Amino acid sequence: MIADAAALVPAARLALLGAGVFFLAGLLSGIWKYAHIAQRDDAQAPAYVDIAHRAALLYAFAALLLAQFAQLSAWSAAVNLWATALPLAFFAAAIGGYALHGWLDDTDNQFRRPQRVGRRTLPKHGLAAFMVLLVIAEVGGFAVLFAGLLRAFGLL
Template sequence: MSTAVTAETLCLLAAGSFFMTGLLTGWWKYRCIATSAEATAPVYVDIAHRAALMYAFSAMLIREFVPYSPLSATGTLLAVAAPLLFFALAIATYVLHGILRDTDNQLRNPHRLGNGTLPGFAIHGFMWLLALAEIGGFAVLLWGFLKSMT
């Protein structure tokens, strides 16, 4: 077996990491609910839990489209890595907000991070990059699949 990281192995690694994160944040969510007078978890603990589980299965879905990629192995790896990176960054952001308990909406002004704030251009710039990476990376793979049907 080659030691080079392939697009498929990256998807499996990401899926496993995201799924484990989902399981661990699920336990965190349960502990918050069990120890809360209101029997609730912080908003971003719940979001981190659900997003990690969703992104685990999204990584597996992306893996299924890898064989249809119209790109070289390196290009395919980049097309796969882009959305997976932003999935991971999104989960990390949700976990951070869950730990800090600093907001119930990271997109609301002012953009809180702990006791400080972030400039709007940083938040919205990140969201534009996220959309470009996630949609663009998968669009390449989907295009390859659609092309294989003709």
């Protein structure tokens, strides 16, 4: 990782900010998870409290990877910023969705039909559409950054 913050490109800065927010969310949701474990007879947190905790920690490290790839990418600052921002936005949306399900303790499987958030039923294909956009943003954004790295290495 680049040690001098002034040397970071905007996309890398954004990814590092995302990593910090996600890691803090992971740590705080760990406290939330433990509070449930300590209070419940079965010593279990709601499924999506656990998932939010783990996902936030994993996405924090994924954001660090995005930062490094963005820093080294041969593409323009604008391309790298979009290729970084889109996965980060979907990482955040996923963590937020998991935390909402954890808060509501409304499911142990968000894909079970009918798909619900609390007492509200989601549109029939709403989650599927979100998942398609998530895949495009996350895989596409990283693919752009990886191609930029390959180009910087003279391999593309």
